[in-house]
Amino acid sequence: MVIPDNHPRAKSLHERHKLIEGLHNNILTEAGLIAHGRGEAFDYLLHEQTHRFAEKAIKAAASQLILAKHPIISVNGNTAILIPEDMVRIANKHKIPLEINLFYRKEGRVEAIKNHLLTFGLDPNLLFGCDNSQYIEIQEISHLRRIVDRRGISIADVVVVPLEDGDRTQGLKKLNKKVITVDLNPLSRTSQTADITIVDNITRVFTLLEKELDLITRDEALEYLKKYDNQVILQESLRQIRQFNEKN
């Protein structure tokens, strides 16, 4: 498939193409494609822009990560396809490990995602969730998601779970972890449950997160989190959705 660069939807078409390729390479699942479509629609309602409420949440996320003892970024098929470079750069630079944690554990899928991330230069010591001997079960999370890495999510105090389902987010909260999510639907259970909800397209978030991580000091982070109110952020994002195309 050849997509001309001047096509008005070129970026979106490229993303779809990469995701479909990811399905054929056992990285993505079919349900991941449907979920991506939901995200596209919400992003359309946000006029495909990063809004002020998302920037504020990204700064809070960077603050939380800077202050964390054991931060971790959870990786699924969609994020592995959409933002591998971004995740790998942040992991390597800021020593924040990535953990592969999947809803659908198809044969060979973890391995496929692992190899995919390593081709982008990830430090192998910063990749968890792909060594059977390190698996441990968390009762607070249902299904196969409860299998986590004893060096990663298991001991983490701050967990970034982008594009996540509600059950898992609630499970992580029950374990008293600080949960940061990226979710384009401000009313999803994940958005409502997380401590910090970035309502924005994941493809725009991580480069901004990286900038904040580079700049923020521990003192600034503490100060910023004192004032941060996720409920206000969620309200602002809902208001934005309701203003959708208001010139009409």
Place this chain on the structure above:
Amino acid sequence: MVIPDNHPRAKSLHERHKLIEGLHNNILTEAGLIAHGRGEAFDYLLHEQTHRFAEKAIKAAASQLILAKHPIISVNGNTAILIPEDMVRIANKHKIPLEINLFYRKEGRVEAIKNHLLTFGLDPNLLFGCDNSQYIEIQEISHLRRIVDRRGISIADVVVVPLEDGDRTQGLKKLNKKVITVDLNPLSRTSQTADITIVDNITRVFTLLEKELDLITRDEALEYLKKYDNQVILQESLRQIRQFNEKN
């Protein structure tokens, strides 16, 4: 996959499951799964309900179909999976033929959709778009979509094109056909171009359309269409989306 009937999202999960099965049976494409996700998100914004503006558009659609000399319903992978019973019932009862018309003409796909529709009892004389000897090209439509059936879309005066892309809708308009669409995004090119835009979930539309077709007379249809204004309908649907979850 077993989905408990009391699951709050059972209907939605069943639909996803059927679509994924459709992908494996060569009826759906991967892009069709992503498109379904977009629809899910817009339906969520409509609180998954048929609103008054959709009912009005459905009545207009029934009116247009009752008055048509050569009506036709265009079928793609998603509609074949989501509403085969509904389409077959309307086709058989009201002698409105179905025409298979695909964006992605993968090997064997037309045949797979044909067989799928026939298992639901479709009168084979009412199925077009699957006999090579009847194909004809329309210059107004780009790519492979321009291949239509000389007994169907080619001579049709009223075309129902649910879940359609903008190029094709515009092409059909250039050919001076009356275009009826079902599209959950009131700002899509298809929605904006069609003569009648039903902003609703396709799985709710066709049973309502059937009721209208059963009831409406030609005189009533003529009268109704005189007053019908699709721009007003589109405005009303946009307003509804903007009221999304306004209790918050």
